[in-house]
Amino acid sequence: MTDADQVRENEQIREDAVEAALDKLDLDTKARLLSGQDMWSLPALPEIGLQSLVMSDGPIGVRGVRWTADDPSIALPSPTALAAAWDPELARRAGRLLAQEARRKGVHVLLAPTVNLHRSPLGGRHFECYSEDPYLTGAIGSSYVNGVQDGGVGTTVKHFVGNDAETERFTVDSVIAPRPLREVYLAPFEAIVANAHPWGIMTAYNRVNGTTMTEHTYLVNEVLRAEWGFDGYNVSDWMAARSTTGDILGGMDVAMPGPQTVYGPALAEAVRAGEVPESAVDAAVRNVLRLAARVGALAGAPAVVEEVPAPIDGQALARELAARGFVLVRNENGTLPLDTAAGRTVALIGAAARDARVLGGGSATVFPERIVSPLDGLTAALPEGALTFTVGADPSDELTPADKGFELRAVCRDASGAVLGEGSLPSGQVQWIGDDLPEGASYETMASIEVTGTFLPRDNGAHAFGTRGLGAFTLTVGGETVWEGVQELGNEADPFEAFFGAPNERARVTLTEGEPVEVSLTYQVPDMTALPLKAIMFSLLHLGPQREADALIAEAVEAARAADTAVVVVATTERVESEGFDRKDLRLPGRQDELVRAVAAVNPNTVVVVNAGSPVELPWRDEVGAVLLTWFPGQEGGAALADVLLGDTEPGGRLPTTWPAAFADAPVTEVVPTEGRLEYSEGLFIGYRAYEAQSVEPAFPFGHGLGYTDWAYESLEATADTVRVRLTNTGTRPGREVVQIYLAPVSDAVERPASWLAAFAGVEAGPGESVETEIALPARAFEIWDEAARGWQRIGGTYEVRASHSHGDTRLTATLDLA
Numbered sequence: 153m154t155d156a157d158q159v160r161e162n163e164q165i166r167e168d169a170v171e172a173a174l175d176k177l178d179l180d181t182k183a184r185l186l187s188g189q190d191m192w193s194l195p196a197l198p199e200i201g202l203q204s205l206v207m208s209d210g211p212i213g214v215r216g217v218r219w220t221a222d223d224p225s226i227a228l229p230s231p232t233a234l235a236a237a238w239d240p241e242l243a244r245r246a247g248r249l250l251a252q253e254a255r256r257k258g259v260h261v262l263l264a265p266t267v268n269l270h271r272s273p274l275g276g277r278h279f280e281c282y283s284e285d286p287y288l289t290g291a292i293g294s295s296y297v298n299g300v301q302d303g304g305v306g307t308t309v310k311h312f313v314g315n316d317a318e319t320e321r322f323t324v325d326s327v328i329a330p331r332p333l334r335e336v337y338l339a340p341f342e343a344i345v346a347n348a349h350p351w352g353i354m355t356a357y358n359r360v361n362g363t364t365m366t367e368h369t370y371l372v373n374e375v376l377r378a379e380w381g382f383d384g385y386n387v388s389d390w391m392a393a394r395s396t397t398g399d400i401l402g403g404m405d406v407a408m409p410g411p412q413t414v415y416g417p418a419l420a421e422a423v424r425a426g427e428v429p430e431s432a433v434d435a436a437v438r439n440v441l442r443l444a445a446r447v448g449a450l451a452g453a454p455a456v457v458e459e460v461p462a463p464i465d466g467q468a469l470a471r472e473l474a475a476r477g478f479v480l481v482r483n484e485n486g487t488l489p490l491d492t493a494a495g496r497t498v499a500l501i502g503a504a505a506r507d508a509r510v511l512g513g514g515s516a517t518v519f520p521e522r523i524v525s526p527l528d529g530l531t532a533a534l535p536e537g538a539l540t541f542t543v544g545a546d547p548s549d550e551l552t553p554a555d556k557g558f559e560l561r562a563v564c565r566d567a568s569g570a571v572l573g574e575g576s577l578p579s580g581q582v583q584w585i586g587d588d589l590p591e592g593a594s595y596e597t598m599a600s601i602e603v604t605g606t607f608l609p610r611d612n613g614a615h616a617f618g619t620r621g622l623g624a625f626t627l628t629v630g631g632e633t634v635w636e637g638v639q640e641l642g643n644e645a646d647p648f649e650a651f652f653g654a655p656n657e658r659a660r661v662t663l664t665e666g667e668p669v670e671v672s673l674t675y676q677v678p679d680m681t682a683l684p685l686k687a688i689m690f691s692l693l694h695l696g697p698q699r700e701a702d703a704l705i706a707e708a709v710e711a712a713r714a715a716d717t718a719v720v721v722v723a724t725t726e727r728v729e730s731e732g733f734d735r736k737d738l739r740l741p742g743r744q745d746e747l748v749r750a751v752a753a754v755n756p757n758t759v760v761v762v763n764a765g766s767p768v769e770l771p772w773r774d775e776v777g778a779v780l781l782t783w784f785p786g787q788e789g790g791a792a793l794a795d796v797l798l799g800d801t802e803p804g805g806r807l808p809t810t811w812p813a814a815f816a817d818a819p820v821t822e823v824v825p826t827e828g829r830l831e832y833s834e835g836l837f838i839g840y841r842a843y844e845a846q847s848v849e850p851a852f853p854f855g856h857g858l859g860y861t862d863w864a865y866e867s868l869e870a871t872a873d874t875v876r877v878r879l880t881n882t883g884t885r886p887g888r889e890v891v892q893i894y895l896a897p898v899s900d901a902v903e904r905p906a907s908w909l910a911a912f913a914g915v916e917a918g919p920g921e922s923v924e925t926e927i928a929l930p931a932r933a934f935e936i937w938d939e940a941a942r943g944w945q946r947i948g949g950t951y952e953v954r955a956s957h958s959h960g961d962t963r964l965t966a967t968l969d970l971a
Contacts, residue, residue, distance in 0.1 A: 162454045166445040169453035173200040173441050174434060182437045183419040186400075188410030191586020191685075192217045194440065201451020202444055207308070207387075207408070210262035211280055212511065212786065213518035214253040219588040221578035225518035226253055226466035226787065227511055230765050231266060233477030233783035235282035236805035236857075238890045239914055240295035242476060247299020247307075249464045254305040260447040261306035261352060267293045267340040268316045270766070270809040271838050274823045276318040276734040279512035279765025279784055283808035284839030284854065286336050287909050287933075290343025297348035304457030306447055309344055311356035311389055312365060312376070313337050317823035317830070318734045322392075324825045325359040328832040333360070334937035336836060338371075342380055351384040351446055355404055357392045364402075366392050372403035385439040391685060397427050405436040409586055412684040467788060474785040474792035479805035480778065480858040481851075487757055487777030489799025489860060490717055498539050499715035500530055501708045501751060502744070503546035504723035504763055507556060510789050512765050514731025519578045520787035526721050526761065529790030533798055540715065544708035545701065545747040547740070548725045551618040551655045551693035554580030558671070558694070560605035564593035572597055580673070580692030582621075586685065595677070595686045603692045604672040609663040613697030617671070618657040621690025624676040627658050630669045634659035655693055701743055705750050712755040719797065720748050723763035734823040738769045738815040745771055752776045761793065767811045773851060781805070799860065806857035806890050806958065810840050813851040819843060840959045841905035853960030855909075861887035861919070865963035870953040872934075872970055877955045878924040881917040888916045891925060891955060894962070895933055898950040902936055907954065934970060946970075 153161070177185070181197065189195040189204070196204040209215050213225040226249065228234070234243055254262055266277070270284035282289040297307045314326030314337060328337060344350055353376065355365040365371070366388050376382045386405045393399050393407035396414040400422075407413035422428040441450060448455030480488065490498065508525035511517055530539055554560065560577040573592030580603055589595070609615060619625050619639055627635040635658035663669060673692040680686045712718035722744040728735060739745075752758040752775045759778040762768065763785070773779055780803060785792060795801040812818045819842035820834050837845050840854035861883030869876040877891050891914075896907035910933035917923045931946070938945040948970045955964040 162456075166442065166453045169450055170438055170441040170445055172452070173202065173450060174437055176200050177437065179423055179430060179433070180417070180420045182433050183423075184416050185440060186406055186419065186433070186436050187413040187415040188406070188408040190411065191409040191588070194406065202441070203449040205260050205440070205444055205447070205449055206258055207261040207263055208254065208257065208259040209264070209515050210250055210254065210259075211264040211266055211516045213520070214250055214257055214259055214262065215518045216257035216259060217587065219583050219585065221519040221576050223257065224521035226470060227518050227520035228470050229474045229477050229786040229789070230279045230512055230784040231282050232279050232765055232808060233785060233805070234296070234473065235288060235292045235808040236479055236783065237473070237476040238288070238806050238808070238912060239476065239804075240291050242473065243292045243295035244299035244302070245464070245469060246473060247296045247301075248303050248461050249466055249469050251300045251303020251305040251460070252464055253466070254300075255303065255460065259305065260449060261308060261443070262300055263308045263310065263354060265293050265296045265307065266310055267344065268311055269337060269340070269838065271316040271832070272820050272823050273738055273767045273809075273812065273818050274735045274821055275316060275766070276729060277512070277514065277731050279729060280514075280516050280731070284810060285808070285909050286339035287343075288808055288912070289340040290347070293340055293344045294347040297344055297350045301348070301351065302457065303460050304447060304455055306351035306443055308352035308354045308387060309341060309350050310354035312341055312353050313356065313371065314360045314365070315356035315358050318732055319823050320825050320828070322357045323359070323828060325362060325829045326832060327361060327829050329835060330939045331937045332832060332835045336838065338375070341376070345376070345380045345382050351443055353382065353384060353386050354389055355386060355392065357389050364394065364398070366404045367395055367398035367402035369402045377403065383439070383442065385443045396422050400428055400432050400436060405439045409685060470786045471788035471792050471795070474782070474789050475796050475801045476804035477783060477785070478792065478796050478803040479781040479807055479856070480803040481781060481807070481811070481856060482773060482776070482779040483858050484777050487759060488780070488797060490797050492798055496538065496717070497715045498530065498534060499708075499711040499718045499755075500527060500539055500541045500721070501544040501712065501718060501747070502721035502723075503543050505719075505721035506541065506543070508790060509723055509725070509763060510784055510786050512729060512731070512784050513726040516731070523787050524790035526790045526793050529792070529794035530719070530797070532791070533794035540711050542708045542711045543704050544720065544751070545704060545743045547723045547742050547744060548727065549695070549698065549742065550725075550727060551616055551657055551695040552726070553620075553691045554607070554671070554694040557608045557610055558605060560603055560692070562590065563602045563604060564590055564598050565600050565602070566597050567599040577603065580694065582675075582691065583689050585687040595680050598677045600674055600676055601688065602672055602674045604670075606668045607671050607694075608668045609665050609696075611697045612665045613662065614660045615663050615697060616657050616660050616695040618655055618693035619673065619690065620655045620693055621675070623678060623690065625690075626674040627692075628672045629659065629661045634661060657695070705743065705747050708747060709750050709754055712751040712758070715755065717757040717759060718751050718755040719759045719761060720751055721761045721763060722748065724765070724768065729765050738767055738812070738818075740768050748772045749775060759797065767809065769812075769814055770851060802860045802885070802887050803857070804859075804888055806855050807852055808854075810843055810850045810854045811852040813849070817848050817850065819846050819848060836903070836905060841908060844906045853958050855890070855892050855956065855958035856960065857890070857958070859887045859889070861885045863887075863889045863957070865955055866922070868953070868955045868964040868966045870966040870968045872929065872968065874926055874928055875911070875953060875955070875966075876924065876926045877964070878922060879915065880922040881919055884919050886916070886918045888914055889957070890914050891927065892958065893927055893929070894954040894956055894959065896952040896954060897947070898952060901949070902947060904936065904947075907959070908933070909959075
């Protein structure tokens with residue numbers, strides 16, 4: 153029997169096992185299976201050999217079923233960083249690592265990847281998505297899904313569809329015309345279904361063209377399932393399911409989380425009342441059982457993967473991924489890599505270099521075992537005495553969850569004060585949803601939670617302490633109560649943001665560097681009996697002594713003046729980029745722009761490292777020697793940064809999204825609905841397509857990125873099916889080039905962008921070596937969605953085929969006449 157025959161036989165065995173299990177279930181049990189039994193899992197049914205199916209958030213790390221640091225997770229770079237590598241095989245390796253992590257944590261299904269598009273640079277969850285381009289997004293997403301499922305773990309491609317911003321995301325109606333819906337927003341999902349056969353899809357909170365996505369019969373049943381052939385399970389986004397009949401008839405299989413959802417007893421009653429055919433319930437249960445069979449959780453069904461891939465070193469891969477995603481957008485006169493000759497010195501500047509932000513905020517957050525900051529990475533890599541550090545400027549002057557210098561734990565007590573359970577905390581933030589509670593604690597018995605431990609100050613002076621969250625608190629420092637009171641609900645628009653609450657300073661305490669002090673924040677747990685989803689979110693906040701900003705910048709300038717090279721690290725914060733809200737502008741927070749300009753004025757060898765998950769304005773970009781974008785680089789980001797700055801590794805990234813020179817130049821910025829409707833009035837024209845249509849020059853174009861060598865593009869041959877490109881590494885170092893193929897119709901009978909990405913490939917060569925690559929052109933690259941015929945139409949004519957270094961840097965062209 154061939155391998156293909158064995159695959160087909162196992163598929164039939166799984167389908168037979170699914171049907172046999174389904175036949176044994178009564179209506180009430182079937183309805184119960186479609187409803188989460190808790191925050192992260194579906195109920196087990198021992199009578200048919202079905203294990204409980206466990207899900208977990210996991211775009212960049214697998215959290216598991218408890219939001220706790222007691223079981224740390226590998227934290228990979230942000231999805232945007234993964235896309236910036238323009239390397240599907242690397243994305244597949246990342247997926248395999250996450251499958252390994254999922255198996256370790258007992259997770260069957262990852263709630264990832266997020267393949268919504270970078271429609272507007274203001275999107276608050278930009279960092280969790282891949283790209284502004286549907287083709288690149290589909291290619292990276294397909295490989296990620298294949299990688300995770302190589303490891304026998306399911307994926308849940310999300311958020312289907314039109315969830316491209318955070319403002320009013322629970323209710324917004326994304327109004328998208330048929331062509332852009334098909335050609336732009338549905339395109340990544342379609343590609344992933346075709347190329348990776350995902351085992352799950354997550355439907356979004358929002359509406360599309362008037363219909364809530366969890367009830368969208370056309371997009372789910374007709375397009376996703378009937379047209380594309382998707383045979384996996386469809387799960388709601390958490391708390392998105394709102395209608396028993398609407399959801400089941402709209403093709404939504406599983407309502408999460410539980411136990412109180414629109415399914416379960418309500419669904420069984422709807423069938424008995426004649427409102428829902430039992431066949432609709434059977435179809436949903438069949439999809440869930442098929443998922444269970446695929447992951448090995450259904451008796452009598454062979455798992456799709458019975459021999460998992462070889463173990464992967466998570467720290468090593470996280471470091472490699474970070475460097476491969478770094479995008480060097482400017483490098484004047486060979487500023488990078490740094491000259492490492494004996495006696496050369498580096499001034500590292502910026503609070504963001506010391507206190508690294510390696511993750512985006514929100515549900516993607518995980519707790520890694522370690523975080524390597526830029527300061528850590530460069531300290532380890534450079535000779536003793538070669539590196540100095542100054543704060544220069546802090547991206548935030550707000551209180552943030554207690555972190556550096558704090559050793560904390562959470563203690564849960566009942567009304568008598570008896571300890572029910574406790575667990576360690578990586579920071580002052582408590583974020584427990586559903587069953588995340590420490591062992592022994594329960595919502596019914598908890599009366600209070602105390603965040604308690606010690607703080608070792610690293611600065612002399614007045615330290616600010618505060619709270620974030622809704623409810624009654626008591627704050628003590630050094631054994632003295634410094635504040636007691638209640639934090640009320642503010643004017644936050646998004647429930648996610650509101651639940652966290654706004655940060656509030658409560659007291660200032662003068663402390664001495666190096667002298668530990670006891671700290672405690674006690675939270676009174678409210679009655680949650682009536683809540684369908686039980687959760688606790690609050691934080692002990694801290695802000696160190698604030699030195700005068702001008703003095704900090706002056707100190708940084710003197711350090712830069714005295715060094716051979718200045719490396720300034722700038723960053724956004726969780727108050728700028730996070731799930732739950734969109735951005736207001738593209739400016740770096742605080743006085744970071746002023747810091748960069750002041751340093752660059754005294755040191756021409758100034759390198760600026762930009763740690764942001766999405767585009768920010770860089771008004772000083774032409775005044776510095778080099779600019780390196782690191783996104784949110786994951787737990788090994790500082791080590792990878794040292795690798796790249798010192799030339800041990802080439803920065804491998806290319807921009808997956810266009811960076812505007814200024815916010816005013818961005819063609820698509822609207823993320824705020826008008827009377828509940830967000831009109832995608834730009835149609836097909838987002839990202840580089842819109843810049844080109846409006847003749848706007850960005851700061852850095854889509855696909856841009858510099859390495860440490862140069863490439864000569866020598867020949868291009870093109871047919872309707874493939875292109876062949878030959879190029880030579882003309883530099884002095886080995887390197888990798890991403891050959892990008894764009895199509896541009898010479899004259900067009902239909903409305904289309906002036907050019908679009910059709911394909912790409914990475915090539916590697918040593919100094920002086922030539923390499924040839926053959927790249928397949930997908931048929932879809934020449935097609936449009938014909939609204940009248942409700943189908944795809946191939947557009948013939950003459951095309952210019954461009955072999956490019958970036959969208960703004962075409963190296964070779966060929967003419968293609970398409971019949």
